Amino acid sequence: MTDLLTLFSDPAVLAALVTLIVMEVVLGIDNLIFISILSNKLPEHQRQKARRVGIALALIMRLALLSMISWIVGLTAPVFDLGIVGPPGAHGEPAFETQFSWRDLILIAGGLFLLWKATKEIHHAMDPVPSDHDILDKEATAALNFGGAIVQILLLDMVFSVDSILTAVGMTDHLPVMVIAVVVAVLVMLLAADPLANFINRNPTVVMLALGFLLMIGAVLIADGFGVHVPKGYIYAAMAFSALVETLNIFSRRAHARKRAATAQMGEGGD
Known part of the structure; x- marks a missing residue:
């Protein structure tokens, strides 16, 4: 306890904590939008429970990753190199990286999943006269059970958690600061989950806007995985x-x- 009081008596540490909390809350918006859209497809009596479970899983995953910081940092080490040179950029360097780490692969997979999911939902929303194939697809979507929703939320939680923890590691060396920032950010997500999901559900145009956000987030994740860093x-x-x-x-x-x-x-x- 004394060590913690000494640590947080440092203004630089407090400044890092506040900055990291803001960053973690902002990064959590992506996660929250996906959870809101997916939970709204469940029966009404299961929606709130799905959001609670999804956010709890996000917290557990982030804390678990914080307990393995040395391993999570190791995810940025290259695991293979394609050995090709992309088209030259503005300064003659390749336009994208040819070395890929586990973090890159996780981001690319998560981005592709978001693009697929958002495109599929936009198609369902825009097609007023469904074909036989779409009817079967919509029946399958309607039959989405609680477990299936949680699995999809868990997959995206993993992607966003890796990005979140690597951001935290890059901003401070103090584990207590990271833990507090992550817990506060997830609590904010928990408080905002129901109002956001209900607002999205009541306004069809907002649903389309949120799906557009998911498309953009998916594209940014894929670009980041290829080493093209778009400022957040x-x-x-x-x-x-x-x-x-x-x-x-x-x-x-x-x-x-x-x-x-x-x-x-x-x-x-x-x-």
Whole structure:
């Protein structure tokens, strides 16, 4: 306890803790959007439980990875090299890395899964007249059981947890700081899970926007796996701007709906 008090009496450590908490919360948005969309496909009485279990698994996985920091850092070591040279970049270097680590492979696999899942959901949302194949596919989707949802959430938890912990390791050397930041970030996810999922479920246009976010996140994960690093600030700024525009659209639609309702009521009163 004395060591912890001494550690957190250092302003630099406190600053690192606050910065890391903000980073972990922001990184958790991706995880939370996926959990919200997937849990909304379950029967209503199972949705909240699926979100709770999914977020609990995210916390357990992050804490487990923190207990194996030396191993998690080792995931960044190259495991094979394709031995090819990509098209030259701006400074003559290859446009993408040819050496791949386990972290790269995990990010690429997670990105491909997100692209597949989001594309499939967008197709279902956009196709008003399903074919026989789509009917069978939708029946299978409707029959998605609780266990199947948890397995998919667990797979994405692993991808986002690896990225989260590597971010934490890169920002501080103090394990207690990492643990506190991860726990606080997951608690924020837990508090935001139900409101976010319910909001997405009530607004079909927000569902499409969230699926667009998943497509972008999947593409960024794949690019990161190939060594093309897109600054996270650009990604989250674009997401925030899109969310702001959609919020204004929602307010506009509600204002028009109230105006139409008031006009209809006045017409009925005149009669």
